[in-house]
Amino acid sequence: MHAYDFAAPRSIRSAIDRAGGESAYLAGGTTLVDLMKLEVMTPSRVVDINRLPLKGIRVDGNGLRLGALERMSDVARHPGVRSRYPVVAQALELSASQQLRNMASMGGNLLQRTRCGYFRDTSTPCNKRLPGSGCAALTGENRTHAILGTSDSCVATHPSDVAVALVALDAQVELYGPHGRRSLPLGDFYRLPGNTPHLENHLLPRELITGITVPSLSWARHSGYLKVRDRQSYEFALTSAAVALDVSGGVVREARVAVGGVGTRPWRLPAVEQALVGRRTTEAAYEQAVAHAADGARPLAHNAFKPELLRRTLVRALTTVGEL
Amino acid sequence: MASRSPSTPPHRDGLSRRGFIGRTGAVVAGTAAASAPLDTARAAPQSAPAQQGENLVAVALTVNGRSVRLMADPRWTLLDTLRERLSLTGTKKGCDRGQCGACTVHVEGRRVLSCLTLTASVDGEHVTTVEGLSDGEHLHPMQRAFIAHDGFQCGYCTSGQIMSAVALVGEGHADTDDDIKEYMSGNICRCGAYPFIRDAIKDAREEMR
Incomplete structure (x- = not known):
């Protein structure tokens, strides 16, 4: 690990003042400490934000608000989250392990870095880690990589599960930086890689995520998260689907659909949402609605199975949620 | 070279782990873990070798019910501090990348991975390791x-x-x-x-x- 200074400020203002240059904010540490050991991230200063007043879970008529420092496990077990936004609780519980969920913060989860093996290996080229060095995954081992939103510079997936659920629910991220506070739709927060895959989101220098909000959505009670992976637990997604359905009289009135494991960022599917409206809650109807879910996909040498797996994942998730 | 100095704590006696065990035997190492090392840790500020880096952080924590104060290199993980500074070697280093769970300890009563926890970030907190589960010879x-x-x-x-x-x-x-x-x-x-x-x-x- 490279040497760095360490600061543990107690106010948001002070944290922002201590940040800058090559600094990194530390919350749960499950991404940062790992990547510092691998020398993929080499900050000259680590600003520990765990003492900042950024906790709290609120579920009320306005929706859901999560403080950025709430831990994944605490959000997952919150009774209000479980009953009114089950897709959020399920996405969290299907992520990582209980030890990691006890550590990892909600804000940090949204900012976790890709699991692409070439990004994590400093002996190989990677445009995300070292801009302009090339992409080893394009011609290398790419079975787990993205098929949507990719470019010739980068095919790495965004690894978060809960970000997929939150994008489906129109979540916003609250940000605080040197120029004050602002908020952005989470769906717009992430950038496509294009030819600058090292720029993953729209955070400004020294800016912090302070909270996450989800607008009220009564039928989010009828939601769920399905994750398909190489082992049953403690593994990243090959494909995943976050689904919420407003069903009345056996017919879909409204739908929210986003997918993970396939995109360079959490991937909302508005065309599938539209195609679901007015359909019966039958498997055959779902199959028709998701027929074009992977349109525009660019499969790689080892992941040509992903478009079909994605459609089947969606049908299974819709069937499960439709029966709730 | 300064920026690439070892990021794991040096062993408290300057001995390699293998040499330590070879000389004293596993039984002695086991009993030493229960008593001596915490006192050594209190003396750490004076004994911190130069290659640890220049920005040591004062850390006070409670490990298995005992108060520990030490000056920590910001790079030290809780795992390395437990094993190398406090000689609490019951906690194991498996992958050292947060993937295997061998280093699991409790911080403030919650199970976490000590290999991904920076020592400096648990200042003021209560840590329990496997050595702290038993009540003397009476196992948990x-x-x-x-x-x-x-x-x-x-x-x-x-x-x-x-x-x-x-x-x-x-x-x-x-x-x-x-x-x-x-x-x-x-x-x-x-x-x-x-x-x-x-x-x-x-x-x-x-x-x-």
Whole structure:
């Protein structure tokens, strides 16, 4: 690990003042400490934000608000989250392990870095880690990589599960930086890689995520998260689907659909949402609605199975949620 | 070179682990873990070698009920501090990348991975390691159950399994076989002792209630 200074400020203002240059904010540490050991991230200063007043879970008529420092496990077990936004609780519980969920913060989860093996290996080229060095995954081992939103510079997936659920629910991220506070739709927060895959989101220098909000959505009670992976637990997604359905009289009135494991960022599917409206809650109807879910996909040498797996994942998730 | 100095703490005596065990024997190392090292840790500010880096952080924490003060290199993980500074070698270093669970300890009563926890970030907190579970020679019910059910083969993952299992029961995630499998999935056992680990947990949970 490279040497760095360490600061543990107690106010948001002070944290922002201590940040800058090559600094990194530390919350749960499950991404940062790992990547510092691998020398993929080499900050000259680590600003520990765990003492900042950024906790709290609120579920009320306005929706859901999560403080950025709430831990994944605490959000997952919150009774209000479980009953009114089950897709959020399920996405969290299907992520990582209980030890990691006890550590990892909600804000940090949204900012976790890709699991692409070439990004994590400093002996190989990677445009995300070292801009302009090339992409080893394009011609290398790419079975787990993205098929949507990719470019010739980068095919790495965004690894978060809960970000997929939150994008489906129109979540916003609250940000605080040197120029004050602002908020952005989470769906717009992430950038496509294009030819600058090292720029993953729209955070400004020294800016912090302070909270996450989800607008009220009564039928989010009828939601769920399905994750398909190489082992049953403690593994990243090959494909995943976050689904919420407003069903009345056996017919879909409204739908929210986003997918993970396939995109360079959490991937909302508005065309599938539209195609679901007015359909019966039958498997055959779902199959028709998701027929074009992977349109525009660019499969790689080892992941040509992903478009079909994605459609089947969606049908299974819709069937499960439709029966709730 | 300064920026690439060793990021793990030097052993408290300047001895290699192999040399230490070779000279004193495992039994002595085991008893030393219970008493001497915490006093050594208090003397750490004066003894911190130059190659540790220039920006040491004063850290005070409680480990297994005892107060510990030390000057920590910001790069030291809790795992390395426990093993190399405090000689609490019951906590194991498996992958050192947050993937295997061998380093599981409790911080403020919650199970976490000590390999991804910076020592500087647990200032003021309470840490429990496997050495802190037993009451003297009287083992914790989970320790006894692991022995009774052969919940290990090589034993390397065992302290992490036990720390995770104790927390699991407290979380209320030990009620069904499916829950035990799911919520213990962060602790990998290369010997494949999983069925016996599950039996041990089911046995111990009754006694822990």
